[in-house]
Amino acid sequence: MALQAASLVPASFSVPKEGKSGVSLKDSTLFGLSLSEPVKADFSSSALRCKRESLRKIGAVRAETVATASPAVTKSAPEGKKTLRKGSVVITGASSGLGLATAKALAETGKWHIIMACRDYLKAARAAKSAGIAKENYTIMHLDLASLDSVRQFVDNFRRSEMPLDVLVCNAAVYLPTAKEPTYTAEGFELSVGTNHLGHFLLARLLLEDLQKSDYPSKRMIIVGSITGNTNTLAGNVPPKANLGDLRGLQGGLSGLNSSAMIDGGDFDGAKAYKDSKVCNMLTMQEFHRRYHEETGITFSSLYPGCIATTGLFREHIPLFRTLFPPFQKYITKGYVSEEEAGKRLAQVVSDPSLTKSGVYWSWNKTSASFENQLSQEASDAEKARRVWDISEKLVGLA
Ligand code: LMG
Ligand code: NDP
Numbered sequence: 001m002a003l004q005a006a007s008l009v010p011a012s013f014s015v016p017k018e019g020k021s022g023v024s025l026k027d028s029t030l031f032g033l034s035l036s037e038p039v040k041a042d043f044s045s046s047a048l049r050c051k052r053e054s055l056r057k058i059g060a061v062r063a064e065t066v067a068t069a070s071p072a073v074t075k076s077a078p079e080g081k082k083t084l085r086k087g088s089v090v091i092t093g094a095s096s097g098l099g100l101a102t103a104k105a106l107a108e109t110g111k112w113h114i115i116m117a118c119r120d121y122l123k124a125a126r127a128a129k130s131a132g133i134a135k136e137n138y139t140i141m142h143l144d145l146a147s148l149d150s151v152r153q154f155v156d157n158f159r160r161s162e163m164p165l166d167v168l169v170c171n172a173a174v175y176l177p178t179a180k181e182p183t184y185t186a187e188g189f190e191l192s193v194g195t196n197h198l199g200h201f202l203l204a205r206l207l208l209e210d211l212q213k214s215d216y217p218s219k220r221m222i223i224v225g226s227i228t229g230n231t232n233t234l235a236g237n238v239p240p241k242a243n244l245g246d247l248r249g250l251q252g253g254l255s256g257l258n259s260s261a262m263i264d265g266g267d268f269d270g271a272k273a274y275k276d277s278k279v280c281n282m283l284t285m286q287e288f289h290r291r292y293h294e295e296t297g298i299t300f301s302s303l304y305p306g307c308i309a310t311t312g313l314f315r316e317h318i319p320l321f322r323t324l325f326p327p328f329q330k331y332i333t334k335g336y337v338s339e340e341e342a343g344k345r346l347a348q349v350v351s352d353p354s355l356t357k358s359g360v361y362w363s364w365n366k367t368s369a370s371f372e373n374q375l376s377q378e379a380s381d382a383e384k385a386r387r388v389w390d391i392s393e394k395l396v397g398l399a
């Protein structure tokens with residue numbers, strides 16, 4: 001029996017452009033070399049300047065149709081100033097790391113209700129409590145991205161809750177760097193790409209409709225990317241490198257039976273599968289932008305929040321790695337960022353009025369100012385994005 005009903009508790013290194021010569025070192029600090037970073041977008045940390053409407057249980061009294069639902073912006077007497085209702089944001093994988101830190105940062109503004117879409121209800125409940133998120137600011141709903149049935153069930157449950165959807169954050173991920181053999185999702189896709197890409201692909205495709213219905217002034221869909229999927233960076237050149245090849249493995253269903261478990265059709269490598277999945281995430285965001293931004297006005301973005309070396313993402317890595325990785329990133333690459341800081345960064349992409357440009361891959365420089373970063377050649381290949389989209393549609397049963 002699904003947990004869902006019961007769980008409705010309100011409760012760097014970057015380069016300007018991938019050049020023909022490959023990697024440039026000019027954008028970070030490594031082994032004592034000082035390297036500058038391009039800052040293209042000025043960042044203002046000012047939050048939404050609208051007054052908050054006191055929360056009636058979000059969406060609970062939402063009427064049958066969108067037209068009659070309480071409008072996002074209403075005039076409040078007597079000055080006639082505009083006020084904004086609480087935003088409603090779904091964050092996948094909000095039970096730890098970046099997702100939890102983002103939920104906390106958003107909850108603390110008092111302007112957001114967070115739907116924590118998590119596979120482990122109890123873990124999420126404990127995490128929200130220990131992060132000090134006030135009960136009225138979040139709802140936990142069950143979502144296991146490694147099962148397409150679960151994704152569909154989540155969407156049904158979310159709709160039944162009648163909460164609006166103003167922002168979707170696709171954040172959850174698994175990383176299996178020490179696995180010798182592939183493991184699989186419920187539908188038989190290799191687990192990293194199946195969870196990080198295909199699960200989110202179905203979720204995002206289905207929830208696009210709900211985002212479109214929202215009357216919130218700035219609707220956004222965010223998919224977390226990473227530097228390690230971008231081969232125009234040093235981090236992206238640490239073996240094994242991301243490479244989707246000609247997509248023959250994806251086309252074959254990543255089942256490891258008649259086809260490879262890897263997107264490019266090669267031998268299984270858990271670290272590569274993760275990096276490939278991040279390339280898919282970044283390609284998907286751009287394809288959404290190309291297909292739907294103009295028509296819907298939704299902002300589609302991706303980001304690299306910095307190296308959050310202490311999160312659960314590295315739980316499967318060997319203990320020596322987990323010990324050395326944080327100091328390595330802190331003192332040598334200087335790419336380290338705390339969970340709290342990374343959460344604030346993602347929270348900006350969710351709500352900052354200055355980050356409304358669509359189709360952008362955000363990064364932050366050493367002083368935590370955001371800028372529009374360049375993706376690698378493969379991660380910005382429009383033809384590949386279209387093909388990944390088309391094949392993924394078939395794999396998740398949308399086409
Ligand atoms: C793989 O190994 C694993 O096999 C795989 O299972 C998975 O875990 C995967 O990405 C995850 O990693 C990666 C491995 C191989 O790299 C290592 O981690 C080995 C460490 C090598 C130590 C190098 C000395 C650094 C000094 C650090 C001091 C101590 C702190 C240690 C902390 C360790 C935690 C990270 O990597 C390699 O094959 C060698 C790596 C070589 C660097 C790759 C950079 C490529 C850049 C190419 C672009 C050219 C630009 C020139 C850059 C020059 C920089 C000086
Ligand atoms: P964590 O492991 O701390 O968080 C990952 C979250 O994903 C957890 O809440 C986890 O749930 C959830 N999750 C995993 N599998 C599933 C599933 N099948 N269904 C639903 N939820 C699932 O890692 P991070 O916070 O570091 O990672 C968050 C995002 O940030 C990822 O997209 C990652 O790729 C990205 N990122 C991380 C970087 C870093 O340095 N850490 C750098 C760049 C990007 P549970 O708690 O139950 O395990």
Ligand code: PMR
Pocket residue numbers: 012013028029030175177226227228229234235238271274275306307308333335
């Ligand atoms: Mg990397 C500027 C240099 C830089 C940055 C920002 C990262 C981020 N890494 C950098 C450099 C290096 N790393 C170098 C020079 C090495 C070789 C010693 C190195 C190694 C390394 C390993 C083995 N790095 C790693 C691993 C992992 O297992 C992590 C990974 O690839 O996960 C997929 C990782 C990461 N390095 C990063 C970041 C952000 C990660 C982790 C997570 C991610 O992309 O989501």
